[in-house]
Amino acid sequence: MSDIYMTRLHEFTVVIYAVCVLLYFIDFQTSNRKANRIAFWLLAFVWALQTIFLFLYMLKTGRFPVLTIFEGLYFYAWVLITLSLVINRFLKVDFIVFFTNVIGFIILAIHTFAPVQYESHVMAQKMISELLLIHITVALLSYGAFSLSFVFSLLYLIQYDLLKRKKWGSRLLRLADLSKLDKMSYVLNVIGVPMLMISLILGLQWAFIKIPDMTWYDSKVIGSFVVLSVYSIYLYMKVGRGLTGKNLALWNVGSFLIVLINFFLFGKLSSFHFWYS
Amino acid sequence: MRNYGGAYLNMHIMVVGLNYKTAPVEIRERLTFNPSQISDAMNQLKDKKSILENVIISTCNRTEIYAVVDQLHTGRYYIKDFLSEWFQIEKEEFSPYLFIYEQEYAIEHLFNVACGLNSMVLGETQILGQVRTSFLEAQEQQTTGTVFNQLFKQAVTLAKRAHSETEIGANAVSVSYAAVELAKKIFGSLENKHVLILGAGKMGELAIQNLHANGASKVTVINRTFEKAMDLAGRYDGQAKTLQELQSALTEADILISSTGAKDFVVTKAMMAGVEKMRKGKPLFMVDIAVPRDLDPAIAEMDNVFLYDIDDLEGIVEANLQERKKAAETIQLMIEKEIVEFNQWLNLLGVVPVISALREKALAIQAETMTSIERKLPNLSEREKKVLNKHTKSIINQLLKDPILQAKEMAGRKDADKSLELFMKIFNIEELVSERQHQQAPESKVSLAHSSQASFQS
Numbered sequence: 001m002s003d004i005y006m007t008r009l010h011e012f013t014v015v016i017y018a019v020c021v022l023l024y025f026i027d028f029q030t031s032n033r034k035a036n037r038i039a040f041w042l043l044a045f046v047w048a049l050q051t052i053f054l055f056l057y058m059l060k061t062g063r064f065p066v067l068t069i070f071e072g073l074y075f076y077a078w079v080l081i082t083l084s085l086v087i088n089r090f091l092k093v094d095f096i097v098f099f100t101n102v103i104g105f106i107i108l109a110i111h112t113f114a115p116v117q118y119e120s121h122v123m124a125q126k127m128i129s130e131l132l133l134i135h136i137t138v139a140l141l142s143y144g145a146f147s148l149s150f151v152f153s154l155l156y157l158i159q160y161d162l163l164k165r166k167k168w169g170s171r172l173l174r175l176a177d178l179s180k181l182d183k184m185s186y187v188l189n190v191i192g193v194p195m196l197m198i199s200l201i202l203g204l205q206w207a208f209i210k211i212p213d214m215t216w217y218d219s220k221v222i223g224s225f226v227v228l229s230v231y232s233i234y235l236y237m238k239v240g241r242g243l244t245g246k247n248l249a250l251w252n253v254g255s256f257l258i259v260l261i262n263f264f265l266f267g268k269l270s271s272f273h274f275w276y277s
Numbered sequence: 278m279r280n281y282g283g284a285y286l287n288m289h290i291m292v293v294g295l296n297y298k299t300a301p302v303e304i305r306e307r308l309t310f311n312p313s314q315i316s317d318a319m320n321q322l323k324d325k326k327s328i329l330e331n332v333i334i335s336t337c338n339r340t341e342i343y344a345v346v347d348q349l350h351t352g353r354y355y356i357k358d359f360l361s362e363w364f365q366i367e368k369e370e371f372s373p374y375l376f377i378y379e380q381e382y383a384i385e386h387l388f389n390v391a392c393g394l395n396s397m398v399l400g401e402t403q404i405l406g407q408v409r410t411s412f413l414e415a416q417e418q419q420t421t422g423t424v425f426n427q428l429f430k431q432a433v434t435l436a437k438r439a440h441s442e443t444e445i446g447a448n449a450v451s452v453s454y455a456a457v458e459l460a461k462k463i464f465g466s467l468e469n470k471h472v473l474i475l476g477a478g479k480m481g482e483l484a485i486q487n488l489h490a491n492g493a494s495k496v497t498v499i500n501r502t503f504e505k506a507m508d509l510a511g512r513y514d515g516q517a518k519t520l521q522e523l524q525s526a527l528t529e530a531d532i533l534i535s536s537t538g539a540k541d542f543v544v545t546k547a548m549m550a551g552v553e554k555m556r557k558g559k560p561l562f563m564v565d566i567a568v569p570r571d572l573d574p575a576i577a578e579m580d581n582v583f584l585y586d587i588d589d590l591e592g593i594v595e596a597n598l599q600e601r602k603k604a605a606e607t608i609q610l611m612i613e614k615e616i617v618e619f620n621q622w623l624n625l626l627g628v629v630p631v632i633s634a635l636r637e638k639a640l641a642i643q644a645e646t647m648t649s650i651e652r653k654l655p656n657l658s659e660r661e662k663k664v665l666n667k668h669t670k671s672i673i674n675q676l677l678k679d680p681i682l683q684a685k686e687m688a689g690r691k692d693a694d695k696s697l698e699l700f701m702k703i704f705n706i707e708e709l710v711s712e713r714q715h716q717q718a719p720e721s722k723v724s725l726a727h728s729s730q731a732s733f734q735s
Contacts, residue, residue, distance in 0.1 A: 163462060163583050168593045172462065173448065178560055179465040245558025245581040 010053065014112055017046045021105045024098035031170040040088070043101065047081045054078060066136040073111035075137075079144035080104035087148065093184070094174040099151040131206040139199035139224075143259060145192035146231070150256035152185035153249040160246055182245075185252055186238055193231045200224055223262035230255040288329070288632060288685070289349045290424065292383040293356045293375055294341030297397055300374035308364055308371060310335035315411070319420040322359050326675070327351040329682055330425045332415040334390070336407050338397060343387060345424045347636075347674070347681060349379055381616055384428065388612040391436040393445065400445035400601045405436045423685050427622060435615050442611075445604035448597035453487045455593040456564050456585070460488070460532055463562050463583060467493040473530035474498045475523075475544075476537035477505040480566050484534040485513050497526050501537070528552045533563045535571040543571040549579055556581070564590070627697055628688035632681050634701075634709035639673045680704075 023039035026032050054074070057065050065071040084100035087093065155175060162172045175181075203224075234251055237243045295305060310318055315333055322331045322342070330345035342360075346352025357375070361368045378386045389395045391408045412429040415421045421429070440446050449455045457467070464470055470493045474481045477500040485496060496515030499522070500506035506517035518526055527533070527549070537543055544563075558581050565572040565586040577584040623629065647666055651657065657665070680700075687696040701707045 159462070163459070164577075166585065166589050166592075168596050170444070175462075177462050177465040179463070241557065243557045245560060247558055247580070 006053075006056075009049070011112070013046055013049045013053075014108060016042055016049075017101075017105055017108060020046060021098070021101050024101065028095060028098050028171075031174065040097070043081065043085065043097070047078075047085060050074075050078050050081065064133050064137060066133065066140060070111065070114045072136065072140060073107050073114060076140050076143060077104045077108040077111060079140060080107065080147055083144055083148050091184070093152075093155070093176045093180070095155060096148075096151055099154060100148060103147050103151070129206060129210070131202055131209070135199050135202040135206055138195050138202070142192045142195035142199060143263065145188045145195065146256055146259050149185040149188035149192060150253060150259075152181050152188065153252040153256075156181040156185065156249040157246070157253070160249070182249070185249070186235075189231055189234055189252070193228070193235060196224070196228050196231070200228060220262070223258075227255070227258055227262050230258055288424070288629060288681075289346050289352060289379060290343070290383045290428070291346060291349065291352055291356075291377065291379045292341055292343045292386055293353065293360075293377050294334075294339060295371070295374045295376065296339035296341065296395070298395075299376050300371075304371060304374050305338070305340065307366060308340050308360065309337065310340065310363075316414055316418045318363060319415050319418050321363070322356070323418075323420045325355040325359055326678070327355050329678075329685065330422045331420050332411055332425055332429060334408055334411045336404065339390070339395075341390070343383070343425065345422070347678065351674075353377060381620070384616050384619060385612060387428065387432050388435055388615060391432040392439045392608050392612070393436070394605050394608060398450060399598070399605060402440060402446045405433065405440070408436070409433050422682070423626070423628075423688060424623070428619060431615060431619055435611065439608045439611060443604035443607050445601050445608065448600060450594055450597050450601065452566075452587070452590045452594055453483060455590045455597070456484070456534075457487055457491050459583070459585065459590075459593070460562050461491075463560050464531060467491045467532075469494060470531040471495040471497070471529055473526050473533045474509070475533065475535040475571060476500060476567065477509040478536055478538070480536035481534065482509060484536070484564070484566070485509070485515075488532065488534075489513055493532065497530070499523055499526060501539075524548055524552060527561075528555045530561065531559070533561065533572075535563070535565050536567045537571050538567070539571060540569060542573040544576065545573045546575040546579070549576050549582065553579060566590075626685075626688045627693065628684050630710050630713035631684055631688075631697055631701060631706070634706040634713050635680065635684070635704055636677065638704065638706050638709060639677055640670075643669050643673050 020039045020042035023035040023042065027036040027039065054065065057071075066075050080100055081104050084097045084104070087100075088097045156178060159172065159175045159178055159181060161167075162169075162175070163178070230251075234248070234255060237248060237251070295308060297305070300308075310333060312335070315335060319331055319333050322328055322333070322344070327346050327348055328344050329347060332343045334341045334343070342356055344352060344356060346355075357368050357372065360366075360371065364371075386395070387408075391405055393400045393402060393404055396404055408429070412421070412425075412433070415429075416426065449458045460467055460470075467488060470488075472485065472488050472493045472495065474485055474496065477498055481498070485498075489496070494514075496510060496513045497518055498506040498510040498515055499518045499520060500509070501520060503517065503519055506519075509515075510517040523544070527544070533544075535543065560581045560583065563572055563576065563582060563584045565584065568587065570586055572584060572586075574584070574586075576582055646669060647662075650665060651662065684697065684700050687693055687700065690696065701710055
């Protein structure tokens with residue numbers, strides 16, 4: 001009985017979240033401050049509900065909820081909303097909340113249609129270890145950082161385009177300056193890369209211990225290392241070669257697409273990432 | 278004439294003044310208050326007949342006297358009288374340049390001024406500070422009372438709200454500011470940004486001044502004649518370079534302002550292509566204010582280069598002005614609402630009918646006295662009658678000035694009801710007041726425009 005209530009409540013959250021993103025979109029289109037304010041409070045409300053759900057879920061299962069894709073997506077969406085709220089509070093970069101939550105909403109929507117699997121996952125029960133939990137949590141956090149970095153680069157490209165085409169107007173005025181957008185995407189990548197590295201090392205260690213016949217050429221393993229290297233190349237170009245500007249932003253956007261492919265596609269092909277099974 | 282503004286019969290808000298719209302600078306400069314003497318001026322004006330409250334706003338673009346007076350025409354007269362006395366100028370000399378607004382028009386004018394809608398540069402915010410300072414000074418000198426304390430606070434709050442809720446003051450309305458604003462959209466802050474000036478003419482200097490004031494500290498000047506470049510660079514702690522060094526200077530610059538008199542392009546796309554790689558994607562903001570243009574428009578196709586010419590900048594200024602005008606319309610609506618609110622507040626002040634009743638009673642006594650005098654002295658000439666009439670009225674007005682002032686102040690205090698009751702008892706005008714209160718109800722429905730027109734005729 002209570003499960004049905006929870007499901008309804010969850011669907012209710014998704015609907016509110018949709019309305020919130022829609023309001024942000026209206027603000028983006030027409031510079032509507034009122035829509036922006038309402039959207040912010042709706043978002044805060046969604047965040048509060050999500051946080052409560054997350055805690056209830058943790059109480060119920062007695063562990064950190066990142067062991068299945070169903071849980072992982074939820075946690076990922078939660079990380080995105082949290083980050084967007086934090087950044088909105090401290091940085092006041094217009095539109096960052098909107099774009100971040102477009103991603104967040106897509107993730108949550110996918111989560112809504114993903115199969116619930118918390119009860120009877122024999123393999124998950126068996127494989128549980130602290131190492132694995134940290135591996136997944138840190139990986140998701142690094143994905144959160146990459147997502148935001150992507151949004152900053154996207155805003156960079158939008159602002160770049162507006163300045164280039166001399167489209168003076170409220171959108172250009174509300175978007176932050178190129179230098180700040182460039183710097184923020186860099187900072188978030190600096191945070192994301194070491195986290196991903198830690199996550200990969202821990203994951204490997206876990207695999208060594210728990211899976212005797214692990215294959216190195218597993219798609220998810222390769223994919224993750226590709227992600228790590230494209231972001232490392234970004235950092236090298238930025239720090240080592242002192243590059244900035246449009247091409248770097250494009251590189252960052254491309255890198256995030258690899259993150260998405262790795263997250264959604266390669267897992268399906270992986271032999272031992274039981275997330276998707 | 279029907280007395281529309283019955284409620285204001287004896288308490289009128291008016292503004293007398295001149296500003297850049299009504300008076301040329303020769304007149305304005307002679308009627309500008311010295312900031313250090315403005316308190317004295319407000320105090321001196323306070324002692325004038327008929328003036329109950331006053332605030333003087335004096336800037337280089339406007340000198341305006343706001344006053345609460347007990348009668349409109351005498352108020353007007355004494356304010357002019359005061360101006361003539363203070364500045365030692367004959368009334369005839371400045372009167373043609375004065376504007377006078379009364380009642381709602383005066384309130385509207387104050388709101389417009391505070392919001393920057395009356396300023397030369399539409400929507401500027403400096404004037405709000407000046408209004409506020411003048412008001413605070415007046416408050417300190419106690420030349421304001423219940424009415425202006427409310428009105429000016431409302432004006433300042435309204436103006437702040439207007440600035441924060443609309444974008445009226447947000448965007449640049451001059452070409453050089455537009456350039457600075459664009460630069461800030463690319464670089465964030467101009468701190469430590471490298472400015473390259475091409476052409477050491479007047480325009481070039483203006484550009485440096487502006488960017489320098491906004492934090493750009495590194496300056497390089499390039500000019501055909503090297504001495505001129507040295508001279509200009511020297512004044513801004515910068516570096517002078519020859520035209521041959523242009524390409525190397527382009528590698529380092531963040532902002533390029535070009536204003537040479539050259540007929541052909543000074544910077545070509547080929548030249549830029551040579552430095553593109555060395556710039557490593559660093560954005561370059563190029564401003565071409567020269568006519569004919571110095572910078573090849575084809576440069577705009579290159580990555581990380583933002584090329585704006587004079588027309589682009591003027592387009593931005595025009596767009597910003599349009600935005601300001603739109604915002605001004607929104608603010609007009611806010612002002613209309615505020616006027617209604619202020620009038621409601623004024624009507625709620627129980628003091629208005631009390632003051633009218635008091636004056637009505639006094640005038641009735643004066644009229645009675647006049648008939649009695651005329652009966653007892655039947656041989657009085659018209660002129661004598663006039664003089665007598667005027668002087669007896671004057672007695673009343675002078676005698677009533679302080680009680681009216683006091684009653685008005687009482688109304689603003691906490692125990693207003695009790696004090697006003699006592700006041701009415703002392704003058705025995707309770708009945709008259711309640712009569713007036715009944716009259717007031719239908720009158721308050723009269724539209725704003727009507728009542729102000731009425732006050733103009735009185």
